[in-house]
Amino acid sequence: MSRIPLIAGNWKMYKTGPEAVKTAIDLANLCSKVQGIEVMIAPTFLSVQHVAESVKGTNVKIGAQNLYFEKQGAFTGEISGDMLKAADVEYVIIGHSERRQFFGETDESVCKKIKAATQIGLKPILCIGESETQREEEKTFEILDKQVSDGLKGLGSDELKNLVLAYEPVWAIGTGKTASIDQVDDVHQYLRSLLEKLFSKDLASQTRILYGGSVKPENVKDLMGIKDVDGALVGGASLDANKFINIITYNT
Ligand code: PGA
Numbered sequence: 001m002s003r004i005p006l007i008a009g010n011w012k013m014y015k016t017g018p019e020a021v022k023t024a025i026d027l028a029n030l031c032s033k034v035q036g037i038e039v040m041i042a043p044t045f046l047s048v049q050h051v052a053e054s055v056k057g058t059n060v061k062i063g064a065q066n067l068y069f070e071k072q073g074a075f076t077g078e079i080s081g082d083m084l085k086a087a088d089v090e091y092v093i094i095g096h097s098e099r100r101q102f103f104g105e106t107d108e109s110v111c112k113k114i115k116a117a118t119q120i121g122l123k124p125i126l127c128i129g130e131s132e133t134q135r136e137e138e139k140t141f142e143i144l145d146k147q148v149s150d151g152l153k154g155l156g157s158d159e160l161k162n163l164v165l166a167y168e169p170v171w172a173i174g175t176g177k178t179a180s181i182d183q184v185d186d187v188h189q190y191l192r193s194l195l196e197k198l199f200s201k202d203l204a205s206q207t208r209i210l211y212g213g214s215v216k217p218e219n220v221k222d223l224m225g226i227k228d229v230d231g232a233l234v235g236g237a238s239l240d241a242n243k244f245i246n247i248i249t250y251n252t
Pocket of ligand 1: 010168172173174175176212213214215233234235236237
């Protein structure tokens with residue numbers, strides 16, 4: 001089963017609407033000849049619709065950074081899957097470690113969000129990863145097992161056919177520290193076998209597993225060379241189109 005690599009930019013709480021549109025158009029121009037690789041950017045909720053309109057028909061796909069699991073209602077400050085879908089959003093990042101750390105996201109809420117995303121036809125990018133202490137205490141696999149099992153509880157292979165997993169060790173996000181090739185290799189192999197154990201061989205072989213955490217032009221090639229790495233979730237280095245394109249074109 002061939003998995004088309006996905007290089008995704010998470011723009012977090014950066015860029016005003018006009019700044020986001022400008023960077024997205026610059027990126028779309030730089031990407032016009034890119035083939036065999038999917039490119040996605042996830043701007044803020046506020047600019048996602050404008051960004052989607054401005055890159056329509058280009059190689060750049062659109063993601064959101066979160067969603068709420070209810071369809072609509074009295075949920076002040078939240079955004080539903082239908083609203084994202086209507087804004088031409090294709091992917092949605094769920095359970096990013098910053099949401100777990102600062103906004104009370106749990107494996108249970110993550111699971112509800114994954115369900116809501118799959119029901120509406122958004123492709124979920126489930127983020128998982130251990131903290132520095134958990135790694136030092138050798139709990140990495142236990143933590144990842146729980147995040148995947150509980151985050152996907154009650155879902156079947158059919159519903160998860162568009163699932164993307166993103167392994168992002170918390171200690172590597174925005175710190176400039178990248179996990180070593182061996183660490184990434186071990187975790188990604190583990191995650192693929194976990195998907196096989198929990199779901200099926202087919203789901204395990206078709207699911208893209210991204211690495212995230214201080215990915216930059218200097219280290220992307222080595223990371224993408226790892227057998228079970230099918231792409232990258234990039235924060236800081238995705239904010240500048242000229243820098244991000246050097247990550248996207250790592251192979252040229
Ligand atoms: P970083 O962020 O590339 O800035 O480390 C990655 C992420 O949070 O997805």
